[in-house]
Amino acid sequence: MNKIKLTITGCLGRMGQQLIKSAKNSKNFKLVSLTENRIVNKKIFGLKPQLNSISAFKNANVIIDFTIPKCTLEVLKIASKLKKKVVIGTTGFSKKEENLIKKYSKNIPILKAGNMSLGINLLMYLTEIASKSLGDNFLSKVFEIHHKHKKDHPSGTALMLGKGIATGKNKDFYNLMGKKYLNKKTFPYSKKINFNSIRKGEIVG
Template identity: 35%
Template sequence: MGRMLIAEVVGTTGAMLAGGTAQAATLQGQDLGSLAGLAPLGVTVGNDAVALVQASDVVIDFTAPAVTVRLAALAAEAGKALVVGTTGLDPAQTAAIQAAARQAPIVWSANMSLGVNLLLGLVEQAAARLGPDYDIEVLEMHHRMKVDAPSGTALALGHAAAAGRQVPLDEVWVKSRDGHTGARASGTIGFATLRGGDVVGDHTVMFAGLGERVELGHKASDRRIYARGAVRAALWVKGRPPGLYGMKDVLGL
């Protein structure tokens, strides 16, 4: 994803690459352009996040929760904008991002693609219109290396469905089933997680009623859709007042 972000920034009018950091010592000192398969840019990989934030108008972060929290704190301290595509944050880490957004503009989305964000809106509408007689299941599949489950996008879809029903997701979700579970409880939102191969990301939300089933879904075939959305978010958030924004705000959905 880092390499794709580099290429997307370089290829986007109005954007300029200020720098990049990596924890891996083998990457530090390498030219960012060369890493992305481009001509050398004269900008190398560093390990100083403070310097990177100071040198940038907007920082794009697709890393790990602990790193994201650290970058959010630095962005808040410097008053710089941040775009976050990291998933798998726990409640305390989520609260830290929300706190940082009181001092810096932060775009945070579990999925940066236009198609997925359109799907989120459709799921919320469907949940509201179909009502509680339809059972909701969120099915997702990703590549074998993904570390968090359910995916951030699957949880976002669950939140959208719960919003349509005007209930908190954590009061109705069922994240796993094993053994003799008994009949499905009315009003719950279930999740099923699949992992394997090199699947970029498949998500389907099923509304199962008596005699019919409605399915809304999205299949990603190229990770560049996430880089494209992240750079679009970076261009949008520059100069915005402090606050926590989503891709709905960026795309005007």
């Protein structure tokens, strides 16, 4: 069986490093290129990281992107020209950016999730069912904790759960989104969905 040729963006990041290790330990994948948003003067498993470009992506079957929204949109612009498949694990997109990703998905295959875990996706589905069953009269909020290195808040996982609540209510998520708190000991319920994000230590996530 032919191996799937991969490009991993953000190769020096936490997720990038983990993806590289997983790809190298798998018989199903072959790393053909790595990219970063700056010049890197060292090789990683024999590959010198490049900037996002046509030359960096041209030999890949799939591009895996766990970076930041600005970088992801740059990747999609290039991938769209090359007709490359893209897996997106980046979080923190605005509504405008989400709509732009949907536009790109009409031209190339895109798999996107704020959390790739089967358990979290099941939890999102169960949240949607609970929200639909409880109706419009109940109040909700989302509380999440991640390690201190995570830059975006709320996290992609928290937003997924918020979207589950909104879908259950048959409401637009962005219209239902409330306040976004950071490192608050307590935060209120609301008719909208409030979020509280804790960032501390080396908590797994």
